[in-house]
Amino acid sequence: MASKVYQRVLELLEAEGIRHLFGIPDPSFFHMFVTAEERGWQVIAPHHEEAGAFMAEAMWRMTGTPGVIVGNQGPGVANLVPAAINAAKENAPVIFIGGQRAQIAARRVRRGRIQYTPQYRYFEEAMKWVAVIEYPEQTDEIIREAFRQALTGRPGPVYIEIPMNTMQAEQDFPPALPPADYRVLHQPADAGAIAQAAALLRAAQNPILLVGQGAFTARAHDAIAALADNLQCPVIHTYPVSSFPPGAEERTFPCGFSPAGAQAVSGSDLVVAIGTEIGEPVQHGVGGHWEKGDAARKWIYIECDPLAFGVNRHIDVPILADLRDAVPQLTAALADTPRQRSAEVERLIELHRQFRADCEAEAPRGSQPVHPARLMLEATRALPEDAVFVRDGGATSIYTWTYAQVTPRDSIWNQNFGHLGTGLPYAIGAQLAVGNERRVVLVSGDSAFLFHTSELETAVRKNLPVICIVSADYAWGVEVRGYRGMLGEGTPETEAHWGKQLRLDKVAEGYGAHGEFVEREEDIGPAVQRALASGRPAVIQIPVDGTANARDVPGHEEYSTWYNDFWY
Numbered sequence: 001m002a003s004k005v006y007q008r009v010l011e012l013l014e015a016e017g018i019r020h021l022f023g024i025p026d027p028s029f030f031h032m033f034v035t036a037e038e039r040g041w042q043v044i045a046p047h048h049e050e051a052g053a054f055m056a057e058a059m060w061r062m063t064g065t066p067g068v069i070v071g072n073q074g075p076g077v078a079n080l081v082p083a084a085i086n087a088a089k090e091n092a093p094v095i096f097i098g099g100q101r102a103q104i105a106a107r108r109v110r111r112g113r114i115q116y117t118p119q120y121r122y123f124e125e126a127m128k129w130v131a132v133i134e135y136p137e138q139t140d141e142i143i144r145e146a147f148r149q150a151l152t153g154r155p156g157p158v159y160i161e162i163p164m165n166t167m168q169a170e171q172d173f174p175p176a177l178p179p180a181d182y183r184v185l186h187q188p189a190d191a192g193a194i195a196q197a198a199a200l201l202r203a204a205q206n207p208i209l210l211v212g213q214g215a216f217t218a219r220a221h222d223a224i225a226a227l228a229d230n231l232q233c234p235v236i237h238t239y240p241v242s243s244f245p246p247g248a249e250e251r252t253f254p255c256g257f258s259p260a261g262a263q264a265v266s267g268s269d270l271v272v273a274i275g276t277e278i279g280e281p282v283q284h285g286v287g288g289h290w291e292k293g294d295a296a297r298k299w300i301y302i303e304c305d306p307l308a309f310g311v312n313r314h315i316d317v318p319i320l321a322d323l324r325d326a327v328p329q330l331t332a333a334l335a336d337t338p339r340q341r342s343a344e345v346e347r348l349i350e351l352h353r354q355f356r357a358d359c360e361a362e363a364p365r366g367s368q369p370v371h372p373a374r375l376m377l378e379a380t381r382a383l384p385e386d387a388v389f390v391r392d393g394g395a396t397s398i399y400t401w402t403y404a405q406v407t408p409r410d411s412i413w414n415q416n417f418g419h420l421g422t423g424l425p426y427a428i429g430a431q432l433a434v435g436n437e438r439r440v441v442l443v444s445g446d447s448a449f450l451f452h453t454s455e456l457e458t459a460v461r462k463n464l465p466v467i468c469i470v471s472a473d474y475a476w477g478v479e480v481r482g483y484r485g486m487l488g489e490g491t492p493e494t495e496a497h498w499g500k501q502l503r504l505d506k507v508a509e510g511y512g513a514h515g516e517f518v519e520r521e522e523d524i525g526p527a528v529q530r531a532l533a534s535g536r537p538a539v540i541q542i543p544v545d546g547t548a549n550a551r552d553v554p555g556h557e558e559y560s561t562w563y564n565d566f567w568y
Helices: 005-015 030-038 049-063 081-089 136-151 191-203 221-231 259-266 280-285 323-333 343-362 372-380 395-403 423-434 446-452 455-461 478-487 504-511 521-534 546-551 556-560
Strands: 002-004 020-022 042-044 068-071 095-100 129-132 158-163 170-172 207-211 235-237 252-254 270-274 298-303 317-320 388-392 440-445 467-472 514-517 538-543
Touching (some): 002 005, 042 423, 136 170, 259 343, 270 323, 372 467, 372 538, 423 440, 423 467, 455 504, 521 538
Parallel strands (some): 467 538
16 A cells, blocks of 8 residues: 555554654654644654653653654754763663655765755764665665664664655555564573573572663563562662562662662672673672672573673673563572572661661751752652652762652663753653653752753643652752862852752743742652642752752762772
């Protein structure tokens, strides 16, 4: 049946379960946007393509289905480049689609071509795969290869460029194939490797699960929870306040930001690593808290990239598989030998509970401005249990590691790259993913929040009731610690370059959102409750002690050990 290429692209995306399209309208994509809406899609036009790409990435994090972002020729595509680099570092299979002038422009020798550059070259280094659809006959094979590349092995972004003459071309296309007809959907583990891993686990005295964000972006929460339930062992987060396996919340600890986590690691005799690179945040599994007992400790590693094994550390049982297949396989192999929770695990649970209680008791009260630790305690204890927890910023994110009173099923933070400004777009993408079933709450520093405040209008326009709790020190937060460490007192630009008159709550109200400005700690919880009750996008601005935000960052020494070549 004859159809336009833009129609066919939508059909192929629909076959992959995609019904959201992010991008700013432009002649390259007018027809695609209108047709998508006619087909029942949600089309979301952000105010900046970079923010739209972050929204698409959050959709993937919350659904396991790749997000799609389009950028118009020239400046629109250029705005996607930072988000593409971020997606690559975050192993996010975002589908970037770039518009381009008619292909004849690429073949001209002439100078001075308006809005023309060889765009695809800018993406080649970051992307898993880059392609240009030069002819309509290539549409199916290139779109399918894009998904094959993005989702095979370790996920990652791809870039597809569609010149305008191709986009409007007409072609006879057969019915769109389902994904199972052209790419591998499952990668189970070798039975021998599963048997070997199960034998090691049965013999272990103090096993632990080391769980990275890949386990949750794969939407494997329940599979991880089932394995954790069988083993009744500690679950160690590669990053603090990551997503929690349901039912294992009380025995899930951060590696080095809790005495329980540090002791669970150093006392373990077997590690099952899932959804993690075993990278710097866990000292490659050999240094820091891992050093004690390393010679005798066994490692099982579930990983879909064969090149990852044996690089950062020795692995005793490499399991080359998709964790969504391998974790249930391992759980099934252990079904006849469930473990009982040991006295040591109970001790660690109590140790972590006491650590959290001590942190809460020691958080300064009554200071003006509010101490950031107290802000975190008061703000997060008021959140719904099923809230999606989004973080942004440096010092503010680190304060959540110690003081946040949440154990979220879903926590979003671009932990691998540390790209500021992702928080609000992530929150919008996550709210689109969960609809009206759950609330999405962002905790952000003001510097990070200011990157994309215009997207508050997107949230209002799309009726997305995201709650934004903004810790405002009117400076660059944790960076001030670095400035002072190297240079002494900083310049006005590095210390406090916005002054104390910036009212983000008023900015929010100007966009049509709910806004609150809170200066006393006892008013924080009620403000969060009012924001939740408003049913609208909301910004709660809370001025905090800037000196404490820079100087008292909890666990900064532990955080600094992540860098083998840190320079201050």
